Amino acid sequence: MHTKNDDKRKPSEQILSVLAKNVKTLRVKRKLSQEQLGELCDFHPTFISMMERKQRNVTISTLEIVARALEVEAFQLLMEQ
Template structure:
């Protein structure tokens, strides 16, 4: 996987595990929701400051966002559409 693919995979995985919508993650990271969508679709390069904000919002280390998935790991599922409750 490329670094961009790893980042997209891990942000989506951690976001889904925490039950956060893209909108909620963006709000907590203080970045645009469309940016989260573009990152997860591997359409943009992420600046280091935004990477740090996302890691903080997901309560993880920046290095966790670049970890390779384990063999057999499946793509994280898509959350049901609609607003998710805040944590």
């Protein structure tokens, strides 16, 4: 059963889109496959794919791990470019 509080815990479509676009753009710019980025982060490649397809709500610590692997600051992954 879903409650109103469930919706409060979902990120906005806008922030998911910005994160997805930035992760993919930076990954491609660094010539990394989803598998390679996953290895750098110690995440399964499917997790990286789901981030890039706006299907994952990530934690701040996950954001920091991905940012470190992409050689940017975590906040940069959430900024429109």
